[in-house]
Amino acid sequence: xxxxxxxxxxxxxxxxxxxxxxxxxxxxxxxxxxxxxxxxxxxxxxxxxxxxxxxxxxxxxxxxxxxxxxxxxxxxxxxxxxxxxxxxxxxxxxxxxxxxxxxxxxxxxxxxxxxxxxxxxxxx
Numbered sequence: 429x430x431x432x433x434x435x436x437x438x439x440x441x442x443x444x445x446x447x448x449x450x451x452x453x454x455x456x457x458x459x460x461x462x463x464x465x466x467x468x469x470x471x472x473x474x475x476x477x478x479x480x481x482x483x484x485x486x487x488x489x490x491x492x493x494x495x496x497x498x499x500x501x502x503x504x505x506x507x508x509x510x511x512x513x514x515x516x517x518x519x520x521x522x523x524x525x526x527x528x529x530x531x532x533x534x535x536x537x538x539x540x541x542x543x544x545x546x547x548x549x550x551x552x
Contacts, residue, residue: 433459434543435476439469439483439495440511445528449482449511452532453539466490473498473506480542481508482535485515485525496523504549507542511535 436458440446443464450460461476463469466489473481473495481499485492492510499506513528524538 433457434479434539434547435459435461436539436543437461437463437469437472437476437478437481437483437499437506439463439466439481439487439492441465441484441487445484449535452535456536458539466494469495470498473502478506479546480539481506482511482539483508485510485512504546507545509538509542 436453438446438450438453438460440449440462441464446462446464450462453460461472461478463472465487469481469483472478478499481495483492483495492512496508496510499508508523510523510525511528511530512525515525515527526534526538
């Protein structure tokens, strides 16, 4: 991983899942910003820089598609992954989709690839 800690936006409306994923990422050296819904995630994306976005799909105030759209509007676009218990049509998202429950061995390689992708876009 880069010497500068990667910044990850984690959007998850389930407190227990949000806490568990954040703990895992922080143990690996990621800086994690937590959001419990679409509105707060879009606000964070409008005002802060991130290297990756991890988002749930089904939330009370919208869907992960809304979060992904906000991440894609950034220059360069921020790479994202959906982590959800009830996956939507993956063809519609055009991002990786992981199904909960999941372990570190599933999530961490995907996050590392997202960070690398976003950082590469910044240098080109």
